[in-house]
Amino acid sequence: MEPVRYGMIGGGRGAFIGGVHRTAAAIAGNWRLTAGALSSDPERAKASGAEIGLPADRVYGSWPEMLEREAALRQSERIEVVSIVTPNHMHAAPAIAALEAGFDVIIDKPLADTIENAKAIADAVERTGRRIAVTHTYTGYPLVKQARQLVTSGQFGAVRRVSVKYTQDWLSRAADLVDNKQAAWRTDPNQSGDAGAFGDIGTHAANLVEFITGERITLMCAELTMLPGRAIDDDGAALFRLSGGGRGTLTASQICVGDINDLAIDIYCAEAGLHWRQEEPNTMRIGYRDRPTEIWHAGANRAYLAPDIRAIQRTPGGHPEGYLEAFANIYRIFGEQLRGATRSEESPGYATMDDALRGMRFIAAALESSRRGAVWVDL
Amino acid sequence: MEPVRYGMIGGGRGAFIGGVHRTAAAIAGNWRLTAGALSSDPERAKASGAEIGLPADRVYGSWPEMLEREAALRQSERIEVVSIVTPNHMHAAPAIAALEAGFDVIIDKPLADTIENAKAIADAVERTGRRIAVTHTYTGYPLVKQARQLVTSGQFGAVRRVSVKYTQDWLSRAADLVDNKQAAWRTDPNQSGDAGAFGDIGTHAANLVEFITGERITLMCAELTMLPGRAIDDDGAALFRLSGGGRGTLTASQICVGDINDLAIDIYCAEAGLHWRQEEPNTMRIGYRDRPTEIWHAGANRAYLAPDIRAIQRTPGGHPEGYLEAFANIYRIFGEQLRGATRSEESPGYATMDDALRGMRFIAAALESSRRGAVWVDL
Amino acid sequence: MEPVRYGMIGGGRGAFIGGVHRTAAAIAGNWRLTAGALSSDPERAKASGAEIGLPADRVYGSWPEMLEREAALRQSERIEVVSIVTPNHMHAAPAIAALEAGFDVIIDKPLADTIENAKAIADAVERTGRRIAVTHTYTGYPLVKQARQLVTSGQFGAVRRVSVKYTQDWLSRAADLVDNKQAAWRTDPNQSGDAGAFGDIGTHAANLVEFITGERITLMCAELTMLPGRAIDDDGAALFRLSGGGRGTLTASQICVGDINDLAIDIYCAEAGLHWRQEEPNTMRIGYRDRPTEIWHAGANRAYLAPDIRAIQRTPGGHPEGYLEAFANIYRIFGEQLRGATRSEESPGYATMDDALRGMRFIAAALESSRRGAVWVDL
Amino acid sequence: MEPVRYGMIGGGRGAFIGGVHRTAAAIAGNWRLTAGALSSDPERAKASGAEIGLPADRVYGSWPEMLEREAALRQSERIEVVSIVTPNHMHAAPAIAALEAGFDVIIDKPLADTIENAKAIADAVERTGRRIAVTHTYTGYPLVKQARQLVTSGQFGAVRRVSVKYTQDWLSRAADLVDNKQAAWRTDPNQSGDAGAFGDIGTHAANLVEFITGERITLMCAELTMLPGRAIDDDGAALFRLSGGGRGTLTASQICVGDINDLAIDIYCAEAGLHWRQEEPNTMRIGYRDRPTEIWHAGANRAYLAPDIRAIQRTPGGHPEGYLEAFANIYRIFGEQLRGATRSEESPGYATMDDALRGMRFIAAALESSRRGAVWVDL
Structure with a gap:
């Protein structure tokens, strides 16, 4: 090819x-x-x-x-x-x-x-x-794709509660906006848009929720804050509801000291709870009520992973793949599709225009909710 | 004595x-x-x-x-x-x-x-x-007391964000209310009061927040839910504000499958983030922005713990103390005080009448907020 | 009673x-x-x-x-x-x-x-x-007892390899022998015997191996060392063989800086590998070749634990029991037996005279092997 | 360039x-x-x-x-x-x-x-x-290089004890030699050489020890084993001595069920203990006697890492790099050197001919020791 x-x-x-x-x-x-x-x-x-x-x-x-x-x-x-x-x-x-x-x-x-x-x-x-692909990196991780298959298959029952966080600390100090090219544009509403942390990383968190559950965030009550002297949010949290009736919390912050790039999600279904954390992306924890907790491992040769999840990995278990490989998966799948390949999975494996627009609505809803005193708004 | x-x-x-x-x-x-x-x-x-x-x-x-x-x-x-x-x-x-x-x-x-x-x-x-002592067990853990000293001393700067959760799964199934003495009274409003999970375990979470930060939860927006056929909440989440200006999220649930007794707290201050989890109570993680993350270990001989924290432990480091020892600490301190001993720490080391009444107000506020559509209410 | x-x-x-x-x-x-x-x-x-x-x-x-x-x-x-x-x-x-x-x-x-x-x-x-009972504490932990049942039942196949370590750091400095009552007698051959670390903690490690596998250490090649100026070993390691044909390594040291009381064991059988660590005693990890890794949790209400393992615990899952409770289990079982109770398990649940004598032979064999240049000796 | x-x-x-x-x-x-x-x-x-x-x-x-x-x-x-x-x-x-x-x-x-x-x-x-470079992959990991700098600088004092293991399970069953191209050549002495696991992965473990400590394995007592019907070792362990006087244990096995690619090393120096594990390569644990344990994080922007360690990373902290990036570091450094770049570090950053020959001697010594009944042999 x-x-x-x-x-x-x-x-x-x-x-x-x-x-x-x-x-x-x-x-x-x-x-x-x-x-x-x-x-x-x-x-x-x-x-x-x-x-x-x-x-x-x-x-x-x-x-x-x-x-x-x-x-x-x-x-x-x-x-x-x-x-x-x-x-x-x-x-x-x-x-x-x-x-x-x-x-x-x-x-x-x-x-x-x-x-x-x-x-x-x-x-x-x-x-x-x-065609267009939007690089919501984190959905490129193999175990995130596996989580999506497990949850959307229904085998674990309805999604009841989701807890997602994306916390960093690189803007934790007032001085961080000076002399940092990354910080400069990301905290300037003229370059970044009206949202700060919720736009930069909150959207990743929201996208991850919708990707894994296959549901939509329909309602949201958010409170965004920022350190003195800043123009856009650097921290905030929200309660939300999913289209299937489940509830959730979402935290996005760039001032949570000690957290480096801590995107983590807990998804509680009627029969199991799934847990994944981006900084250790090659394991996924699944808790059950009457059985031992399971640790699923990434790896092209892990027999219990779905065939298309195994196929997207480059190395056998125990040879950790990371952020760049997750990103590569998005390029790889989009590239294959441009060459006419079709994938068995119903999801394209990357964020589509629809997902991206939902991300924009998520930002707008968070800003509106917060501006109006953390009231509930529709997405 | x-x-x-x-x-x-x-x-x-x-x-x-x-x-x-x-x-x-x-x-x-x-x-x-x-x-x-x-x-x-x-x-x-x-x-x-x-x-x-x-x-x-x-x-x-x-x-x-x-x-x-x-x-x-x-x-x-x-x-x-x-x-x-x-x-x-x-x-x-x-x-x-x-x-x-x-x-x-x-x-x-x-x-x-x-x-x-x-x-x-x-x-x-x-x-x-x-005199009266109310047994909010979890404040009896040595590292929780150490966390309180670190945070209230101000050495880590202002508390900015708190995330606390207390999740269990023992009521995750509709059938759990039948033939289980614990479940029977804890889910009967005539025996337990109007609150379920928020009363039973949410109060522990709220108490832990106030104990460690030395601040008060002043405002709260909560959404409580329950499985079909139940009379009182078995699950819910809230946004809250602290008296010092910090923000927080609190989740309490008895239907989060795979979580056994998962009380966990993250406290982000201006210069450090503290993390403690009840199921592994003998370590506390502290993250910094420019230094390696630290793991603090419990133990009567750990030189970096405060003297009164060391004194309350029975065993040297690496000999894990658990739930019963935390509970024992509450009895021990209350007993010492009844015998006239005074402790150097400004906190009594157990929940006082004031703390207990605040716990009741927390329950009432959560119920009221949820009943009115998850609006913000004062505590 | x-x-x-x-x-x-x-x-x-x-x-x-x-x-x-x-x-x-x-x-x-x-x-x-x-x-x-x-x-x-x-x-x-x-x-x-x-x-x-x-x-x-x-x-x-x-x-x-x-x-x-x-x-x-x-x-x-x-x-x-x-x-x-x-x-x-x-x-x-x-x-x-x-x-x-x-x-x-x-x-x-x-x-x-x-x-x-x-x-x-x-x-x-x-x-x-x-009657006599010898308090090898660590066999009092519920998950150690569960591990014994799993391994000795044969369901995981033959034991192939064991790795056990017991490492501490409280004697890591030359000055540690001065002004420390514990150190004084434990490092004086007239009070402690000819073995130092191998007697004090190596015996715990060896006892744990034999308790969980139900086999005996039959051959051993050990090299013991000590810091300059000391009379008895403070550090050493050994290769060993089990009566069932498996191989193992054992490390015991009181100069391994940063390790507090780190008794940890890995037991690899033909179909599964079990892992337990004393400092986090309420979980046990079991790895399989074709299935997700499992985390077993302690707790009186964990359905997958054997009935007698559940019965010996005082608290439900997620309420951690620790070192004192493990020790209490030895007293409890010995006390019950003194009162005539019989247990279903074939093991008495504590170290017997035979186990204790084997511990003495382990010490003697380690000393002899090391003295003769780390040659292989029988136990 | x-x-x-x-x-x-x-x-x-x-x-x-x-x-x-x-x-x-x-x-x-x-x-x-x-x-x-x-x-x-x-x-x-x-x-x-x-x-x-x-x-x-x-x-x-x-x-x-x-x-x-x-x-x-x-x-x-x-x-x-x-x-x-x-x-x-x-x-x-x-x-x-x-x-x-x-x-x-x-x-x-x-x-x-x-x-x-x-x-x-x-x-x-x-x-x-x-010029020649031999790809001992694991020394390409940034935190392994950082560990080498910390240990060889002498700031932690002399190396006293090393524990290294490299365990896998892909040959745990007799049938694994059939229909598996990887297994076929790696277990055929005509293609792989006389050593199996000790040649394939034991050499990585030994190389890691020498790379991080900057010392040489000088003496060794090894026992290699294999499942019935096999021609070369699939499992073994050794005691060894370092040129600086420290002691160590090394385990290499391809039949340790549940371990995927578990290369892990503990290095105990007089003032600190370092711990690194290949399957979670972006953190390194350092234990001290009187201070909290530290977790060091990989990342191009982690201030406490040495400048050349930061420079070799592609992503900021929390964006995990993995096995392929470690491998890429070996190519990158070798490529830079071929183009005339000189690095400040005294180590070339990859295995040299001398390292590779030492790897061969390690294999020969392990085979000889085991053949002669696990006696001590010089390297």
Whole structure:
């Protein structure tokens, strides 16, 4: 199968997530980085392109230039997909332009800075008939996919309660907004959108809930807070309800000292409780009422995992795969689909436009609930 | 120091918590079980008394009889304290009678079935000048006391966020209310009060929050639920605010399958995050932003624990103490105080009448908030 | 059932293990401390007796006095059992005298300081027909008993490999031998015997191996070491073979910095691997080849535990029992047997004379192997 | 920096480690797979080459053909390094030929099937002046490198005791040798060499000990065993001594049921004990005697890690890196060195010829010791 040729927008020197996307695509094995407009500063864009080994004639000074010139190349040579890894407020313009220029798109989450921009992207997808994948990384983990199969199969009964948290500490100090490129844009409402922690990581938590349960968050009561002197939330918690009648709590914070990147979820069904934690992603705990607790292990050779979960792993049990491999799984599956492969699972294995729009609604609902005094709002 | 002589009300055959109180007092070492009215059924009361080795003349057929006859004994011989381990709705009457008969009281939590009855007990305490201790077991754990010292000292800065959960699964099935003595009274509003899980275990969680932080829960938004066919809550969650401005979430449930007795708390301060879990009570985790995470170990010889925390332990590090020893610490400290000992720590080391009344208000607020649609209510 | 009346030899002020025995007996519930000769110093013996609430007329200035005077009391009044908690070199004389005076004996491990003294005790047991129990504490843990049942039932197939360690750090510094009563006698060959760590804790490890597997250590190759300036081993390791053909490694050390009281065992059978660790004694891990790993939880109400394992626990799952409760189980079972109760399990539930003698042989074999250059020796 | 062009020998369809090497090189980012002789069967070699996207003219039917034709290409075009991922008995011939043809070599461990062949490779390295790296994967983990810095700096004092284990269960059943390509060659002495588990994974364990301590295993007493019907060891354990005077135990087994790929090491120094486990590679535990235990976390942004340890990681804390990233670190460092980069650390960051020869001597010593009845032998 010929690798998918892609061009990257954003991800130049000093960026974090761009390098992650490139490594993920390299691990996936079915992608080839072919072009790039890696910075909005043309000089920086060129230097960054050279650094990562792109041929000079495929390094562009701006994304409009990339789209125009790539579109003019022979079909067998030009890029097929645009990977967008810019800050949130620079998602909509290149995404829409890329779709309209005939490229498929893979884009970092959240989909956009505002719900309007998100809808504009959605309209463009519909208008052009192109494909889009949004990289909600954590659903790329094999055991998360296994959890989804177990829960949505119904074998554990109805989902009764969910507890999800995504806590970090990198913004725990007032001084953290100074001299930190990541912090600067993520805490600036003009670049990040109106939501801070709830947009940056709360959306991952909400997406994980919906992915594993196969249900939708329908109602929510959220209280968002922030340290003095900040413009957008850095911490908050919510009660929520699921479409199937279950209840839940969600905490998202970037000021929880000592927690590094602590995304963790507990899902209690009528007959079992599932527990997964991103920082130790290769085990999943399942508790029962009358039987010993089980620890499920990741690994391509674990007999009790579903065949498609085994197939997506690169190493046998006990050879830990991590964040980059989870990210790679999203690239891999999207790449396979672009090449026409169909998967047995009903879920595409990555966040779709619908999921991404739900993420935007989640952000909007959290902000609205909190603004109105933590009242209950619909999603 | 002469052991404190006590008589027990409740705790006959088939009861759970009565045996726990007796073993705790035995471990404490400064108490002596001297009399008992162990059941409301006189026959059962006598048989139970014989079984646990009480002399026949100190086994009574009813608690009024015990109070009357013990009060008539010589001071050096009669019981000094009454230990009340009956279901919640049978707390107030014997407690008030005991206080009025000149006995001090140690009583299981929650203080009473209704806030009115709790207040009646409080009035009796004030009227008689007797002492009372309420056994919120979990504050008896050494590392919980150490956590309190660390947090209330201010060395970790302000409390920003608290996450506490107390989840069990013993009521996860509809059939659990049949043929289970514990389940029967704990889920009957006539015996247990209007609250179920929030009264039985939610109060422990709330007490733990206030004990460790030294702050008060001031506002709360709770949603309580129950399985079909039940009269009182078996599951619920709440958002809350602390008097110092911090935020929190609290979950209490008896239907979370796979969780056995999972009381766990995370306390995030400005400079550190503390984590403790009752099922592994001999370690406490403390996370920092720029330093390795620390694991603190319990043990009478752990140099980094405060002297009074070390003194309350019976065994050196690595010889695990558990639930019964935590319970024993409450008896031990209350017994020492009855004998005139004063402790350096500003906290009495067990739940006072004030704490117990706050527990009752917590229950009332949770019920009210939930009844009104999970709105915010003051405590 | 009338409690068993016992008198203690040793265990006065400043002692550690005496208090543990007394608390264990109190938790067991079927014992009553009735007399004591708590120190070889008569003044100290009396003061210690008063402190723990013994009536003055049952506090003796020496153990010969206690044995003589108790033997002269009416049968219904006098002690029935002597509990011996002195340093190892003071085990044989009081044990033999007690047995000959008609008392049963419960005694701390190892049985004696030398194999000759151990045999003398064994002879006295045989001669007098009295009973003796040796307190290898760790076999008192419920999950250790459960592990024994699982392994000896054969359901997991033959034992192939065992790894056991017992590591501490309280002797890790040269200065530790000064001003520490525990360290002083435990590292003095005149009081402790010729073995240090291998006698003090290596015997626990060996006993645990034999208890769980139901097999015997038959061959052993050990290398014992010690810090400069010490007279007896503080660290060592061994390879060994089991009577069923399995192999093993054993490490015992009191200089392993950071390990507090870390007794841990891995038992690999043909179809499963069991793992238990004393510092977290309420869970046991069982790994399988084709199934998820299992975590078994302790608790009187865990349905998957054997009935007699459930019965020996005082609290339901999630209410951790610890070291003192494990110790109490040994007292409880020995007490029940003294009262004529028979247990279904084929094992007595505590270390017998045979086990204790095997412990002595283990020590002798380790010393001999190490002395001869870590050659293989028979046990 | 121009990527290093490499050609792979072995690693065709159905192989495991070849794919790992290719993905590792892709993650490393400074390598480019340029040619391949992926199978000893020319048809399979070609199909395999096409599958992984190699241009047809760089896919060769045999490794001699690859060496000859690549050597004939222009210097700027031809491969620079040969990556050898064949079974052990096919290491020496291609390695020596590649070195003599002017290529550097990266080769899977152990270096060869026999010590003679290993020495022949070493001679070729010396004769040709080419470079070689042996992929002892586990030293590529960031926290293993950090452990090495902590221990070899001397800040924790002398190494006293080491416990290392590498246990798996994939050969736990007699039937495992049938129909499993991995098992077939690894258990055939003609392909794997005279050692089984001790060669395949025991060498990793020994290498880890020497890497972290900076010392050498000087003496060893080993007992190797195997299931009935097998030709080479599948299980064994050893006592050993380190050049600095410390003692250790080593267990290597492929029949320890329930252990997946459980490489774990405990290193006790005079002032601290370090603990690392490959299956959870992003944390390292350090125990002290008088301070809380520490958990060190991996992550490019963890302030307490050494700068060169931080630099080698791709993701911030809490974004777990795993086995493939550890492997990638070996490629990355070797690639940087081939391009002339020098590292501050005194260790090259991968196993050198000297390390690899020591690995061979370790195997020989284990076999000799076991054959002679587990006597002590020098390394």
